[in-house]
Amino acid sequence: MGWFSESPSHAAPEPCKDGxxxxxxRSARQQCWDxxxxxxxxxxxxxxxxxxxxxxxxxxxxxxxxxxxxGACAESWVxxxxxxxxxxxxxxxxxxxxxxxxxxxxxxxxxxSAAALKGR
Amino acid sequence: xxxxxxPSMRAAETNICRQCFRLQARRNITSISTQxxxxxxxxxxxxISSTTRPSQAVRARPILTKQNARPFSSxxxxxxxxxxxxxxxxxxxxxxxxxxxxxxxxxxxGLTVYFRYEKARMARARVAEANKGVGKPLVGGPFHxxxxxxxxxxxxxxxxxxxLVYFGFTHCPDICPEELDKMAGMIDIVREKYGDVLKPVFxxxxxxxxxxxxxxxxxxxFHKDILGMTGTWQEVKDVCRAYRVYFSTPPDVQPGQDYLxxxxxxxxxxxxxxxxxxxIGRNFTVEAAGRVIGDHVADWRGKIxx
Numbered sequence: 001m002g003w004f005s006e007s008p009s010h011a012a013p014e015p016c017k018d019g020x021x022x023x024x025x026r027s028a029r030q031q032c033w034d035x036x037x038x039x040x041x042x043x044x045x046x047x048x049x050x051x052x053x054x055x056x057x058x059x060x061x062x063x064x065x066x067x068x069x070x071g072a073c074a075e076s077w078v079x080x081x082x083x084x085x086x087x088x089x090x091x092x093x094x095x096x097x098x099x100x101x102x103x104x105x106x107x108x109x110x111x112x113s114a115a116a117l118k119g120r
Numbered sequence: 121x122x123x124x125x126x127p128s129m130r131a132a133e134t135n136i137c138r139q140c141f142r143l144q145a146r147r148n149i150t151s152i153s154t155q156x157x158x159x160x161x162x163x164x165x166x167x168i169s170s171t172t173r174p175s176q177a178v179r180a181r182p183i184l185t186k187q188n189a190r191p192f193s194s195x196x197x198x199x200x201x202x203x204x205x206x207x208x209x210x211x212x213x214x215x216x217x218x219x220x221x222x223x224x225x226x227x228x229x230g231l232t233v234y235f236r237y238e239k240a241r242m243a244r245a246r247v248a249e250a251n252k253g254v255g256k257p258l259v260g261g262p263f264h265x266x267x268x269x270x271x272x273x274x275x276x277x278x279x280x281x282x283x284l285v286y287f288g289f290t291h292c293p294d295i296c297p298e299e300l301d302k303m304a305g306m307i308d309i310v311r312e313k314y315g316d317v318l319k320p321v322f323x324x325x326x327x328x329x330x331x332x333x334x335x336x337x338x339x340x341x342f343h344k345d346i347l348g349m350t351g352t353w354q355e356v357k358d359v360c361r362a363y364r365v366y367f368s369t370p371p372d373v374q375p376g377q378d379y380l381x382x383x384x385x386x387x388x389x390x391x392x393x394x395x396x397x398x399x400i401g402r403n404f405t406v407e408a409a410g411r412v413i414g415d416h417v418a419d420w421r422g423k424i425x426x
Contacts, residue, residue, distance in 0.1 A: 016334050017333060018332065019375075020329050020330055020331030020334035021329040021375075022337060023290030023292075023329070023330075023337075025338070029297055033294070075378050076379055080293050081294075
């Protein structure tokens with residue numbers, strides 16, 4: 001979407017003297033993460049999970065947040081975070097489904113069995 | 121083979137002994153009736169082949185002639201035949217002389233010893249074969265890189281201290297920075313308790329963008345002890361293969377291209393001899409990881425450079 005984006009990401013890799021490209025430092029990363037969080041909160045408000053598959057819907061609903069997000073992060077990061085949001089959501093749904101079916105997380109399961117043994 | 125031989129050998133052995141014992145017992149009974157039992161007992165304990173005693177000489181007479189006929193025989197008089205019938209019975213069993221028995225036993229014992237030795241040797245060889253790759257590290261090995269100060273760095277430079285090896289890249293969106301912050305926490309925990317025993321290393325999987333200068337600037341954010349490492353694409357590929365790290369940097373990226381590197385995310389703990397100890401995954405908290413490293417440091421009986 002970078003090709004058609006009106007706001008090109010300004011966080012393009014910065015060349016370094018010895019031929020490398022300077023990575024974002026801690027504050028730049030934090031800026032990017034803040035932009036991401038604001039955008040995702042907006043998506044949450046509009047019940048949009050996948051902003052990669054529904055780019056127009058997301059752009060319409062959260063235009064300023066998306067612009068800030070894209071401005072603070074490299075394009076690859078933007079895509080990565082958008083995809084990761086979908087992945088995290090799916091993971092959460094699976095965990096919920098498993099929990100509803102009575103599955104217990106591995107750690108608490110062993111803790112529970114230990115507690116049961118103690119109770120006996 | 122040896123196991124089949126053994127019982128038959130033992131049977132032959134007991135058979136021979138039983139025969140001797142029977143003869144001896146019979147002789148004892150006769151001697152008790154003819155002479156002083158005390159001297160008889162003494163004569164047995166002294167030497168069986170002593171033929172000086174009159175009673176034995178008398179009794180041995182019938183077979184002494186037979187013994188003389190067989191010059192290489194040294195059968196003690198204790199095993200002598202009493203009657204002609206007995207001597208006949210003895211010749212009837214033919215080739216089963218005591219020499220044959222001894223030969224049989226020796227051969228059997230030799231074979232048993234040989235087979236036991238071979239069996240043990242095969243077992244050792246099997247164990248050695250099975251441990252190939254188990255005893256020696258599957259993770260780690262020789263590599264050649266350039267550190268963030270532009271100096272050469274090989275696996276030899278990891279030795280002397282425990283080392284904590286992490287793979288990543290500086291343009292990493294979230295996981296590497298989080299993990300490097302955790303790494304800084306682990307370094308402090310270990311240092312506080314054990315001193316300067318840990319050499320933390322960050323190896324780049326993205327040599328196209330991560331030059332020594334970029335690494336140095338990047339790592340300032342995390343911990344002063346972490347030594348950044350990079351190299352040519354092939355060098356990075358080689359070290360990743362040695363540490364069983366998967367990474368997906370394309371070998372021919374354009375300058376300034378924006379891309380991500382997919383890579384495995386583990387901390388590799390290596391001992392002061394450069395052998396792999398343990399992999400620490402993302403599920404470890406800083407405290408848990410610090411404890412794991414500390415326990416290994418405490419277990420180490422060798423020398424650690426401080």
